[in-house]
Amino acid sequence: MRELIKINEAIVGREELDAVTEVFKTGVLSERSGSGPKVLEFEGAFAKSFGVKHAIAVSSGTAALHAALLAADVKAGDEVVVPSFTYVATVNAVLLAGARPIFADIDEETYCVRSDSVEDAVSRKTKAIIPVHLYGLPAEMKSIMEIAGREGIPVIADAAQAHGATYNDKNVACTADMTCFSFYGSKNMTTGEGGMVVTDDEDYAESLRVIRMQGEERPNWVVKLGHNYCMSEVAAAIGVVQLRKLLSFLEKRRENSNLLSEALRGSGRLALPKEPEGMQHAWNLYTVRLKGANAGRRAKVVEKLMAKNIEAIVYYETPVHMLPYYKQILSLKRGLLPATERASRQVFSLPIHPKVSGEDIEYMASSLKKVVA
Numbered sequence: 001m002r003e004l005i006k007i008n009e010a011i012v013g014r015e016e017l018d019a020v021t022e023v024f025k026t027g028v029l030s031e032r033s034g035s036g037p038k039v040l041e042f043e044g045a046f047a048k049s050f051g052v053k054h055a056i057a058v059s060s061g062t063a064a065l066h067a068a069l070l071a072a073d074v075k076a077g078d079e080v081v082v083p084s085f086t087y088v089a090t091v092n093a094v095l096l097a098g099a100r101p102i103f104a105d106i107d108e109e110t111y112c113v114r115s116d117s118v119e120d121a122v123s124r125k126t127k128a129i130i131p132v133h134l135y136g137l138p139a140e141m142k143s144i145m146e147i148a149g150r151e152g153i154p155v156i157a158d159a160a161q162a163h164g165a166t167y168n169d170k171n172v173a174c175t176a177d178m179t180c181f182s183f184y185g186s187k188n189m190t191t192g193e194g195g196m197v198v199t200d201d202e203d204y205a206e207s208l209r210v211i212r213m214q215g216e217e218r219p220n221w222v223v224k225l226g227h228n229y230c231m232s233e234v235a236a237a238i239g240v241v242q243l244r245k246l247l248s249f250l251e252k253r254r255e256n257s258n259l260l261s262e263a264l265r266g267s268g269r270l271a272l273p274k275e276p277e278g279m280q281h282a283w284n285l286y287t288v289r290l291k292g293a294n295a296g297r298r299a300k301v302v303e304k305l306m307a308k309n310i311e312a313i314v315y316y317e318t319p320v321h322m323l324p325y326y327k328q329i330l331s332l333k334r335g336l337l338p339a340t341e342r343a344s345r346q347v348f349s350l351p352i353h354p355k356v357s358g359e360d361i362e363y364m365a366s367s368l369k370k371v372v373a
C-alpha cells in the first residue's frame with residue numbers, strides 16, 4: 001500500500017533544528033517586551049521580504065486577527081463584514097473583540113468574498129472589513145479597498161493561507177490596512193504555532209505592539225487592555241529559517257498545481273482552481289469543485305480518494321454561519337449565502353505541498369478521474 005499523501009505538512013529539517021539549538025544555547029527563550037532578538041530578526045526579515053514597513057509577530061493567526069481588530073478599535077456594538085466560507089478563526093476574532101460578524105457571500109469561481117456582497121453588508125455600524133485570501137488566492141482587494149475608503153472603514157485581510165500571493169504584481173501583504181498571517185503547521189511556512197500582522201501604518205504598528213504585551217506601553221505602564229500574544233524566541237528562530245525557504249516552497253507548490261491542472265484538464269465533472277489575471281495564487285490548497293454534486297456525492301468521492309491514501313479534505317464542509325454556535329448566537333438562517341452554501345457542498349482540496357512528487361500528482365489525477373467517471 002502507498003504511503004498516505006497528506007493534505008499539508010510542516011517541512012522542517014536540520015536548519016530549523018540548528019536555529020532552535022542556538023536559541024537554547026543563549027538561554028533566552030522568551031522576552032517580556034515581546035521583542036527578543038530572534039523575534040526582532042524575524043519581524044525585520046518578514047517586513048523586508050513582504051515589502052511592508054512594520055511586521056509584528058504574535059502567537060497565532062487567530063491572535064493576529066484579534067489584535068488587528070483591537071488596534072482598529074473594534075468593540076461591542078460594532079459590526080465587521082466577513083465571509084462565512086472561511087476557517088472559524090476569522091469569525092471568532094470578531095466575536096472575541098465583542099463585535100457582530102456580518103456575512104458576505106463568495107465568488108463561485110475564486111471562493112473569495114465578493115465585493116458587491118461586501119458592499120451590501122456594510123452599514124453605519126461597520127467598523128472593519130475582513131476579506132480572506134482563501135486557499136492562497138487574493139480577494140478582490142481593489143474594489144474592497146474602494147468601498148472601505150468611501151466609508152472610512154479599515155480593511156484587515158486574513159492572509160493565513162496566502163504567504164507569497166501577489167496582487168497587481170505586489171505582495172498581497174501590501175493591499176490592506178493590516179494583513180494577518182498564520183504560521184500553523186499546515187500553512188505555506190510554519191513556526192509550529194505563530195502569527196504576524198503587517199502594516200504600513202505607524203499608529204497601528206504601535207498599538208499592535210502594546211496589545212501583544214498586556215497593553216503595556218513600557219514595562220509596568222498599561223495604557224489599554226491587552227493580551228499576552230507574544231511569539232517565543234524558539235518559534236521566531238524557526239520562522240527566520242522558514243522565511244528563507246518560502247520562495248522555493250512556493251515554486252514547488254506552483255509547479256505541483258500546474259501539473260495537477262494539466263493532468264485533470266478535460267475532466268468535465270470538475271471545476272479546477274483559477275488564477276485570475278494579475279494575481280499569483282500562493283497555492284496553500286488546491287481546491288476543486290465537483291460540478292452539480294450534493295454533499296453526499298462529494299462525500300463518496302472524498303471517501304474513495306481516502307481509501308487510495310490520498311488525503312482529500314473538505315474546506316469547509318459547514319460554512320461558519322451554519323455551525324451550531326454561530327447559528328444560535330447570531331440567529332441566522334440557512335439560505336442566507338447561496339454561493340457559500342453551494343461551495344460548501346461541492347468542493348474538496350487535494351495535496352500539492354512541496355513534498356508531493358510528480359509521480360504522486362499522476363497517481364492522484366488518474367485516481368480522481370476514475371472516481372468521478
Ligand SMILES: *Cc1c(COP(=O)(O)O)cnc(C)c1O
Pocket residue numbers: 060061062063086087089090132158160161182183184193194195
Ligand atoms: C489557519 C487560519 C487562521 C488561524 O490561524 P492560527 O494560526 O491557526 O490561529 C485564520 N484564518 C484562516 C483562513 C486560516 O486558514
